[in-house]
Amino acid sequence: MNQKMKIRELAIVLTAENINFSTLNIDVLKDSDIIPENWELTHKPIYTNNMVQLVFQFGVAIVAQTNQILFAQVLNSIDPRQVIAPQVALKYIEKFPKKEFQTISINPSSYIEFVSDEEAHRYITHNLLKSGSWHKFGTARMKAALQLAYKLERGVLNLGINQGRLNSPENQLLPIVFFAGNFKYQIIEKQQQEHLKDVTQLIQNWQNNLETFQKLVNQKFLMNL
Template structure:
């Protein structure tokens, strides 16, 4: 395929027991040194006992829930040296060392687009990834599918979900796309807080290798492209935003 893989965002999800979402407010993040004091909010923060959400104008989003905290960075158009979400996640767990962290997910998200081909994303799913058969002919419209895959890697399981979506363009038109949502899922088994922190840091520090592996899997196994030896995400300029 000639489509380019556009890496849209990188998320780091840390599962934890008895996490308190109400702690996550801008003042705590800045006074604890988790984020720089000069960072500006993109919108009014949300803070409730069940969920807190803080978005910054530089593309960093932090979401806290009772069982996990999520760090997301929009990385489209960024070189690897500019990606900072891993450092933010590490500073967060360092600021709250006594939380019982249980697992870490390193979750990249990418897409390929099909300009001027309104049915191409569905055809890619139905013809490139699925076997033909009468099972695709049920109903009054072409079947649509979501594909969930689980790979057993040496270091951890790798989950990959592939599905159709669309990009909403500034002129209110839409471009069909296929989304690739990946997740490298690591367990944190250390019993003491210092060991948990060391394990968490080691896992998070591996984000570049995981991102590279994710991109290589998609390019070589799903797009039939040559493997890349670089960790740098694909760099494209696109003002559209993805919608499910």
Template structure:
């Protein structure tokens, strides 16, 4: 089995304080060329005063979700067994911004997310401090979440490592460790055009960010796991809380 993390999805978060969720609808997205014409709605869109949620599938059943809120729009594509380079989400995010040039963009986050099984449930304990007294307080094993910030020349990367559980079809669950990454780009520039240019540069370099995230997790964190404890989490694990979309800027 591979010791490397299996990336499950990549999320782009575009932050703006002047975004109307009502502008995000299937007709606009497809007529403007943001979403290809052959994409189909996977389910009925959800619209409220605060957000709009749309999920599309292409001819190969790849899933792309778009969530528009009053202060940001979120683009997410599930990876499955595909190569990262085949993802379309970066192109879709870039086309959306180009189609609405009057939106004031403040920042963009590029968030890769991946999972590994941790059958012993001891990964976080071993990562923090084995046998430390504060780990064994209470009637059940402690649950942990670790937030880290790495400063790279181009941007900061926020990495959250946390414990969770993978629920299986037989209703049993297996401990997993989650690695949620977020590269945060505050858009510099004196004019809207300069900020737009920097936005597109950040989006164009998304594969570099995903590679940096993968290298850090694989070489600095998962290298501590024994071979038998690293099992790729299947692609069925697609449901997530909104917290995973959080982008720190």
């Protein structure tokens, strides 16, 4: 079986204390040139005391909580030149610089399709895990997931592997194995100008992160399929 990994989503997450929700007003985002004037929401925005959620056309979302803000885009293997979530994140920190950013996470995710749930389950329990009597216990089939961590030159790459189902455009549930990457970087306290430069460079490096993620999954997890 020759399995091909499909990129699902890219998300950029910034953590900081006391995210200012007022900066996430639609008019403010457009007036500040963070998002284009012609962008439209796919549904009514959500504003609460603890969260803001904005979901736009093109599969782009901005979600903020009191201590973090996320810029995400559903990719579905689109041309890298069409990936715009990182540019939205860069424009946001340029217009609303904040010295207290604590961490940055670049989170790519992908999946591989299987013919059946049984095959997807077997991939995790037999290809990635060693067979043993511990597989059989209780009244139902064991569920398995992996959480791995890789130390890089800077930061850590966390990788989660889970079995699941994906709703296809034909409204069918496809058996998949899901790979969730998380490149996590600590932001060292610096003067504001250096701090923002560091944050900017980490976001601009998203494509290298994506390539590293693809290399890891393709070469270390899919070579024998």
